[in-house]
Amino acid sequence: MWVFIVNPAAGNGRGAATFERLQKTLAYQQMQVQYYYTDYEGHAEEIAHSLITNPDVTAVIVVGGDGTIHEVMNGLGHHKLPIGFIPGGSGNDFARGVGIKGCPEEILESLTHSEELSPYWLxxxxxxxxxxxxxxxxxxxxxxxxxxxxxxxxxxxxxxxxxxxxxxxxxxxxxxxxxxxxxxxxxxxxxxxxxxxxxxxxxxxxxxxxxxxxxxxxxxxxxxxxxxxxxxxxxxxxxxxxxxxxxxxxxxxxxxxxxxxxxxxxxxxxxxxxxxxxxxxxxxxxxxxxxxxxxxxxxxxxxx
Structure with a gap:
């Protein structure tokens, strides 16, 4: 199961718009998905932490900005759940830093076909x-x-x-x-x-x-x-x-x-x-x- 953590307020609403685009894609519709919208500061961290003990989670996909990925990383810590990122914030420096490029649909398609994971040291x-x-x-x-x-x-x-x-x-x-x-x-x-x-x-x-x-x-x-x-x-x-x-x-x-x-x-x-x-x-x-x-x-x- 792929879990999406979506910050709808990121980028002045860009996070919500990005996820709505993703939901219309064939790639998304072919995935086994559960998604969560964040409602307040710190919510993404709480959601991520709750996933640690769930054996059904394949990966966590973050849709939002740098503040959202910050919260998710703190929620997961060093637990080995794979993390994907689809930028929907105002700065999106994490995406630049790890070389994520393309429109949201292209990024999702690429994430679902990636066969190897990249290490990232916090x-x-x-x-x-x-x-x-x-x-x-x-x-x-x-x-x-x-x-x-x-x-x-x-x-x-x-x-x-x-x-x-x-x-x-x-x-x-x-x-x-x-x-x-x-x-x-x-x-x-x-x-x-x-x-x-x-x-x-x-x-x-x-x-x-x-x-x-x-x-x-x-x-x-x-x-x-x-x-x-x-x-x-x-x-x-x-x-x-x-x-x-x-x-x-x-x-x-x-x-x-x-x-x-x-x-x-x-x-x-x-x-x-x-x-x-x-x-x-x-x-x-x-x-x-x-x-x-x-x-x-x-x-x-x-x-x-």
Whole structure:
């Protein structure tokens, strides 16, 4: 039995529209299917967790955005249920990261005919000594998280989603946050090596290159079992930060002085004041974060 977890609200209704298209296909109609719609934040995680002990489940197909796949991965954990993803959100960076391309009908057809599974190594994080959780795409601390927070709570996000230009809300929020954001001094430990970073704009940690709806923030990142890519941006004037984000889609920002691209399997970030943090696009604040590469892989159904 194939189980579909559908977030109808993803992408300002794109999740629901995508699933309605899938239901009309011959591929869907020939499958043994059970589907669930999510009704509230955290619901996808609850649904996924409930499937762990069901021996009849062949695979879980997620129809939604990066927030939905984040919840499903946390619900399943390292249980070996294969996971497929059909993007229906505003950013869809997970789809970019694992190479999912094509229209929803093509992706579904490809999923049902895939004979091999691809390993995908999640990251784990703990903030302010709370419960450890998984992240799928990336985490960001500082300026990018403040920008994501602004975009998520903006009045214009729905408009950009309707226009199928989810990155637009991020870019507009970036320009707004840039005028008032103040870099912080952070204590960072990378694989046991401690350093103080003054005038730190942001730290990003990723399992693949993309975030913010297609920004190639960590151009050298690769899906791998033991290392993250880490982007550190510090000691830059505001105009250079703007230049950084103007070049980020092409992945050329690594040449800017004050931009460091590193690798690590374990890191901690500590601030003496609450600082914005984003996890797969969802935002909060914290003073300490602990991030490490997951010990095991989940199984993703490739779609190519």
């Amino acid at each position: 990251g784990t994080y703990r903030i302010d000594d709370k419960k450890e959780r998984y992240f799928v795409n990336s985490m960001g601390i500082g300026f990018d998280a403040a920008t994501a927070h602004k975009a998520n709570h903006s009045s214009y996000k729905k408009l950009f989603n309707k226009l199928r230009f989810g990155t637009g809300s991020y870019v507009l929020a970036l320009l707004q946050v840039l005028t008032t954001f103040k870099p912080a001094t952070l204590e960072i430990t990378l694989d046991g090596e401690k350093r103080m970073v003054e005038n730190c704009w942001l730290i990003s940690v990723g399992n693949h290159p993309y975030y913010g709806g297609g920004m190639k923030i960590m151009p050298n990142a690769a899906i791998q079992p033991d290392k993250f890519s880490v982007l550190l941006v510090h000691s830059l004037p505001k105009w250079k930060v703007l230049a950084l984000f103007l070049t980020v889609f092409a992945g050329k920002h690594e040449k800017i002085r004050g931009v460091e691209l590193l690798e690590a399997s374990y890191l901690t970030v500590t601030s003496n004041i609450p600082i914005h943090i984003q996890i797969d696009g969802q935002t909060t604040t914290c003073m300490k974060s602990e991030i490490k590469k997951g010990d095991d892989s989940v199984s993703v159904i490739p779609s190519k």
